[in-house]
Amino acid sequence: MKKIKVGIIGAGSISHMHTTSYKKLDNVEVIAVCDIDEERAKAYAEQYNIPQVFTDHHEMLKLEELDAVSVTTWNNGHAPLSIDALKAGKHVLCEKPLAMNAKQAEEMVQVAKESGKLLMVGFVRRFGENTKILKEAIEQEQLGDVYYAKTGCIRRWGNPGGWFSDFERSGGGPVIDLGVHMIDLVRYLNGKPKAISVTASTFNKLGMKPEMKGIGKYYSADYSTHNDVEDGATALIKFDNGLTLFFETSWVMHVKQDELYLQLYGDKAGAQMEPTIEFYGEQNNYFTSTTPLVDPNTYGFESNFNREIAHFIDCLVNDTPCLNPAEDGLELMKILDAIYESAKTGREVLI
Ligand SMILES: NC(=O)c1ccc[n+]([C@@H]2O[C@H](COP(=O)([O-])OP(=O)(O)OC[C@H]3O[C@@H](n4cnc5c(N)ncnc54)[C@H](O)[C@@H]3O)[C@@H](O)[C@H]2O)c1
The missing domain is CATH 3.40.50.720 (NAD(P)-binding Rossmann-like Domain)
Structure with missing residues (x-):
């Protein structure tokens, strides 16, 4: 071999x-x-x-x-x-x-x-078990027309410092670091619609707060406290298939606790992918909530990376069509550019 x-x-x-x-x-x-x-x-x-x-x-x-x-x-x-x-x-x-x-x-x-x-x-989160379950449900039209989505990745105190908070090396703060995953997931799950407009705000209110005590956070490998990127952001993104996405993120914000969420709303049913996978539908004139049971051994960060790397090699060896082509990374960069542009100009940006 x-x-x-x-x-x-x-x-x-x-x-x-x-x-x-x-x-x-x-x-x-x-x-x-x-x-x-x-x-x-x-x-x-x-x-x-x-x-x-x-x-x-x-x-x-x-x-x-x-x-x-x-x-x-x-x-x-x-x-x-x-x-x-x-x-x-x-x-x-x-x-x-x-x-x-x-x-x-x-x-x-x-x-x-x-x-x-x-x-x-x-885009490693595409390889998550929860992503797979939700994508299958959407492809089987279990949610119907998904017209609204909400996603957020909020940290109370989570600026990693070092290159992450140095614009020259990172290109931005939580929008480019965390937002890229969350917005990509919404696009990916919904058949990769193109974003057509973005209205956004970024915030530079709290900085990095290196002096804080009491809770831990992730530190970049070469930690330093230089910080010239946003500490939070919010955006409303409209897609060419009629989907509207509300997005928010932060590295530092006065919020009760960290939050990771992704919710989709369709005309047949709704679903939540984070923090846990759940479906919200109807049966016999009752509203229902269902939770798929997922094997904990196949769930999580490490398993997602194992699957992503195995897929990369599979593409090279067997010519398997790539699940994460660079074109998808480009589409995301257009959206992130529009978020920063809208925040700067205070206006809606058409893509
Ligand atoms: N997929 C995910 O969930 C995920 C999670 C964390 C980080 N990342 C991404 O991975 C990348 C690295 O993040 P990290 O947390 O590992 O950072 P890190 O600072 O721990 O590691 C980056 C390394 O790159 C080296 N480096 C920088 N420029 C180089 C060059 N020109 N040639 C060779 N080496 C160079 C640095 O010396 C450092 O050792 C970032 O782009 C980040 O966004 C992705």
Whole structure:
């Protein structure tokens, strides 16, 4: 059996999910790792027994035997590194968001087309068991016409700092970090309609609040308190199939507790995907609420990554159509650009 040879560019937090998932596959070998932080790259190579270590991705991409790379760097690396990899003839799985903005994402899609290589975007939540259950229900028209959706990812105190809160490297705050997942899920579940208009506000009221005590949060690998991105946002997004989406997010907000929610409202039934999967329908002139039972072993972050990575490899080996094509990452960047534009101008933005 020919093994697919993979390299990791960016040996930070999330790359561990990629590498451990690749390692679970018999037909994959992780042969190289690259990070601008040499110590980190070396320690990573040792941890996972990866034979080749680089600090410059150009050098890594010269490896002829390398078939594919995961790009798991800061957001500002996604476009240039993916483009270099595609031009070097490698397939790419690029973490979300696909790029810093739609202009960069467009170029990535173009280069991928020209190279004939796969560019997949890491919308990992599409591989969730709850996503699968809800998508199946929608495809079987159990919800009917889904005309309204609400989704939010709210943190009371959750600015990770470091590159996340440095606009030059991230392209934005919770909108580009958390919003990208939630808005993508709503699009994906509903057959990928195109957004046609966005009215949004972003907030820069509370900053990062590094001085707070009492509760914990996720810290970026290279933590610093520089912060020049939004701390929260809200948006109303209309799609070309008639769907209206209300979205909100925050890294820091005076709210009772963190919240993650995704709700869809159809003319036959409604559904909630987060925080738990539930359906709201009608039977014998009674309103009903039902909760599918889901195996806890197949549920969660790690399982989603295992499935995402297995799918990426399946696309390369068996020509399976890619569930997360780069074009979907581009559509999301158009929406995120419109959120920031509407917040800046105070007006509705037509896409
Ligand atoms: N899919 C998800 O649910 C999910 C979750 C977390 C993070 N992410 C995404 O993954 C990416 C990385 O996030 P993280 O939390 O792992 O960050 P991190 O800071 O822990 O790791 C990023 C690593 O990239 C390295 N790096 C930066 N530029 C580089 C370059 N040009 N060449 C080589 N290495 C470079 C850094 O030195 C660092 O080690 C981000 O784009 C983030 O949005 C996705």
